[in-house]
Every structure is written in structure tokens, then in C-alpha cells.
């Protein structure tokens with residue numbers, strides 16, 4: 001047995017924008033044991049939603065669980081409440097939600113791709129990705145009125161309509177964005193440096209993915225065909241050309257390529273959404289109080305997001321439970337590190353696109 | 362939505378889930394605890410791969426000081442949800458360490474009522 | 476890799492993608508969700524806006540004579556627009572496309588104090604109303 005060295009990684013780390021902490025035990029370069037601590041930013045949001053806020057306000061509170069997938073959280077919550085109260089949401093509102101949710105996915109995936117390039121030491125590509133991401137941020141601002149905290153969805157519909165001018169601008173900018181994304185795809189797919197750095201590193205085998213219940217792009221990169229957009233009917237994804245994307249390999253490269261392909265698929269869907277936008281109301285009035293329990297699954301950019309809502313005809317909910325995608329992926333991360341070289345750790349962590357403010361809530 | 366809800370007693374949870382769980386077919390989502398006033402209602406959620414809105418839910422009730430059986434022998438990734446139960450509801454889960462979310466000086470079992 | 480190299484060389488001669496903010500202005504884009512503006516003349520003091528506001532950025536204090544006063548904290552507001560939608564008098568509350576002045580420019584409102592005052596004065600007001608009724 002060689003000398004064991006303890007290396008703390010995080011909670012503040014140059015390669016990691018999130019407050020997660022791993023404590024690695026290494027023998028020379030090889031990791032032999034790891035401990036995780038994810039609770040640095042626990043804010044007690046579940047508790048606050050069950051005591052302080054009325055059920056109509058909770059949608060705005062859960063949006064603040066995470067900035068990157070704000071729309072998914074609100075969407076999960078309102079879908080659950082609408083199911084509890086049997087509210088029929090107008091078709092147009094569903095399409096507008098779909099628009100916001102796919103814009104959100106594009107921006108989140110571009111962020112993940114950019115970060116991944118950065119930890120591979122490829123600053124140049126990182127800058128390119130983030131420059132193009134700015135386009136989709138502007139579009140989000142145009143549609144919802146804010147860059148990240150959208151506050152777009154409420155119980156019963158959405159808050160803003162799409163004006164013809166906005167729609168025109170959306171189409172123009174989406175065209176540009178699509179071209180840029182195609183160019184990025186080419187780079188991410190064929191660049192020699194990237195292949196050298198990412199191929200065969202951090203491999204999740206299909207068996208591992210099944211055993212550890214991996215979710216989201218990491219699962220799909222390991223041939224596990226699970227996508228909530230396919231398995232839970234919360235928005236009309238199938239009408240706008242949704243494709244299930246899986247890859248072989250399960251390494252960092254495959255995870256990144258899943259994100260690239262999904263970004264392109266989302267962009268295609270966005271055009272179809274604009275083409276097929278139905279007429280009608282964007283909101284229905286809400287009456288009554290939630291009673292009973294409901295659970296929904298939502299495909300957030302990082303994977304399956306689970307909401308459990310229980311109410312008993314009161315303004316304040318009895319229980320709200322949020323199970324976020326990164327939380328579900330922590331076990332596989334931990335498993336993956338054992339036996340890995342320490343130098344590969346940052347890239348592997350980022351390839352899961354971890355979101356710790358979600359995880360700790 | 363197709364939901365199959367199975368009520369079991371706390372002692373039989375592990376056997377019931379072991380008999381049913383096929384990792385190729387079912388996806389374990391999470392275990393959730395709700396305080397129903399003096400008791401905790403526990404729910405284990407599963408969903409089927411590739412099928413639309415098919416769920417299976419196991420429900421059991423526990424007292425505050427009961428020992429909750431762990432599922433990590435059957436589902437290795439369940440540890441993190443179980444640790445959360447131990448932390449936020451202050452339950453005694455087999456093999457769970459406290460302190461995933463909470464610090465030693467934070468309030469104990471914040472999700473309990475009252 | 477060749478592609479990337481050429482693109483990078485081209486980038487050297489392009490305009491910067493960022494705005495040089497303190498030197499150049501950074502205009503608020505159209506459709507921006509900004510501050511809430513209140514018109515007292517139109518208000519009927521139904522306190523609906525206070526009830527729906529998620530962070531509690533709108534509070535009413537109750538005066539001795541039973542009249543109410545509107546208070547708004549632009550730094551607590553999340554600009555969700557719920558109050559605008561809840562208000563029964565159109566035009567009384569509107570959302571403008573402007574950001575809050577940066578917090579160093581003027582004294583921050585002492586919101587904790589105000590919240591306490593709002594709670595206490597409401598309690599007093601409710602008691603007075605009960606007495607009048609009985």
C-alpha cells in the first residue's frame with residue numbers, strides 16, 4: 001500500500017462554479033475513496049413553501065431554486081397543481097410554455113458545453129459558446145422580460161402573450177443561432193484536442209446507468225433511452241418534432257454530443273412551435289383550492305425533475321417535495337470517481353452539468 | 362396517468378420492493394416522507410422506462426422513532442434520498458449519516474410539523 | 476481544428492461582442508419587466524396587491540383615521556407583475572421598462588421597520604373596527 005493523500009476538492013474550486021465538496025483519498029494519482037458534501041446552499045425552500053407562501057405564490061418561489069432551469073421548476077409545480085385542481089390549460093398557453101422551456105434548454109445546454117470546453121483548457125471554444133449563448137439569452141428576455149428569472153408560467157396559463165414583432169424577431173435570431181450552433185457542433189464533434197481529452201474518460205456503462213438510476217443527458221449518453229419528454233405528457237412535445245437522442249460510449253465526449261444534438265433538436269422544435277402556434281387565450285381563471293396529492297416528472301435540461309405536491313383545501317400546501325436531476329446523479333458520480341485519475345475529475349464533474357443550488361434547495 | 366399504489370407495513374417494505382423491482386424495467390425516482398401529524402407517511406416512487414405516465418408507488422407509515430429499512434442492497438443509488446429523509450425529517454434510517462444538508466447547529470428535523 | 480484557427484484569427488478583427496458598460500450606456504431592452512409605478516388617485520385601497528405579492532414588496536400601513544398608505548420596496552420586488560394583474564382598477568399599478576436605481580444612490584428604505592409598522596397598525600386597525608361593530 002502506497003501513501004494515501006487526502007485532497008479536498010471544493011467547495012470553492014477554480015474549475016467548479018458550484019459549491020459542492022468532494023474529499024478524495026488518493027494513492028498517487030488514483031482515487032481510492034471519495035466523500036461528498038452537497039449541502040452548502042441549503043435554503044429550506046421546501047419548508048418555506050409549506051409554511052409561508054400561498055399556493056399561487058409558490059410558483060415564483062420554486063423558480064428561485066435554480067437560475068438555469070427556472071422554467072422547469074415552475075412548470076413542474078404548476079403542472080402538479082393544475083392536475084390537482086383539474087384545470088384545463090388553453091392550447092396556446094401550452095405552446096408558449098413549450099417555447100420558453102425549449103429556449104431554456106438551449107441556453108442551459110450551451111452553458112454546459114461552454115463550461116466543459118473551459119475545463120478541458122479550451123478557453124477559445126468556451127468564449128465562442130458563450131458569445132452565441134448571449135443570443136438565446138436575448139431571446140428569452142424578449143419573450144419573458146428577463147434573462148433568467150422568467151416568472152413566465154403561472155397556475156392556469158402564462159403571463160405574457162407573444163406579439164407579432166417579437167415573433168418576427170424570434171424567427172430571425174433563431175436562424176442565426178441555428179447556424180452558429182451547427183458550426184459549434186462541427187467543432188465539438190471533430191476537434192482533435194477535444195477528442196483526445198474526452199474520449200474514453202469517465203465512462204458510465206449501460207449497466208451502471210441502469211443500476212444507479214442515472215437521469216438526463218448522462219443516461220442518454222449511455223444508451224439508456226429515458227427522457228421524460230417521451231414518458232410524461234406535460235407539454236405537447238410530440239406535435240412539434242421531438243426526437244429521443246441516445247448515444248453510445250457513455251464518456252464525456254458522448255455526454256457532450258447528446259447535449260449538442262438536443263440543442264439542435266430544440267431549435268428545430270422552436271421553429272415548429274412558432275409555425276404551429278394556435279389561437280386562443282393564454283390563461284384561464286383559477287378557482288378553488290388544491291386537494292389531494294399529485295406528482296409530476298419534468299425533463300429539465302439536466303434530466304428528470306420530480307415534483308410531489310400534497311394539499312388539503314388550504315391556501316398553504318401540506319407538502320412539496322422537489323427531487324432534482326443532479327441529486328439523482330450524485331450516486332453515479334461518486335461511483336465513477338473510484339479508480340479514476342485525479343486529473344480527470346474536473347472534466348467529469350462538469351460533464352454532468354451539476355447544479356448544486358438545485359440539489360441543496 | 363396510471364398509478365399503482367401498494368400499501369405495505371414498514372417491516373415488509375424491503376421484501377415487497379425486492380420482489381417487484383427489476384432495474385431494466387423500472388426507474389427508481391425517490392423516497393418521500395410527509396409528516397401527517399405524529400406519524401410520517403413514506404412513499405417510494407417508481408416509474409416504467411419507455412412507457413407514458415406509468416407509476417408504481419409503495420406507501421408505508423412510520424412513527425418518529427421507528428427504524429426505516431434501507432433499500433441500498435436492492436437499489437444502490439437510494440442512499441442519497443434516504444440520507445435526506447434522515448436529515449430533513451429526523452428519521453432513523455438504517456445506515457444513514459446525518460449532515461447531508463444540515464450543519465450541527467442548524468434546526469433539527471425542519472420538515473416535521475409543529 | 477483548422478476551422479477554429481481561422482475563425483479565431485478572424486475574431487481578432489471583429490467588433491467586440493460585449494458592451495463596454497460603464498463607458499457606454501447599456502440600454503434596457505424592449506419588453507423588459509421593470510419597476511411598478513403606483514398612482515394613488517386611482518387606488519381604491521382594496522389591498523389585493525398586498526395579498527398576492529410573493530415577496531411582500533407591497534405593504535400598507537394604516538393611519539389613525541382609518542386611511543391606508545401604500546409602500547413599495549423596489550429592491551425586494553421580483554417584478555413578476557402579479558400585483559398589476561390582481562389590481563381591479565386598470566392603470567393604478569403599471570409595470571414600466573425601467574430598472575431600480577442602484578442601491579447606493581439614495582438611502583435604502585428601512586423595510587424591516589416598515590413591515591413591523593404595517594403589522595402593528597393593521598392589528599390596531601382591525602381592533603378598532605371590531606370595537607365599532609360591537
Ligand code: SF4
Pocket residue numbers: 511527528529530531532533551552553554555556557558559
Ligand atoms: S411585481 Fe410582483 S413582487 Fe413586485 S410588487 Fe408586484 S407582485 Fe410584488
Ligand code: SF4
Pocket residue numbers: 517518519520521522523524525561562563564567568
Ligand atoms: S390592488 Fe390596485 S386598487 Fe387595490 S389597493 Fe392595490 S393598487 Fe389599490
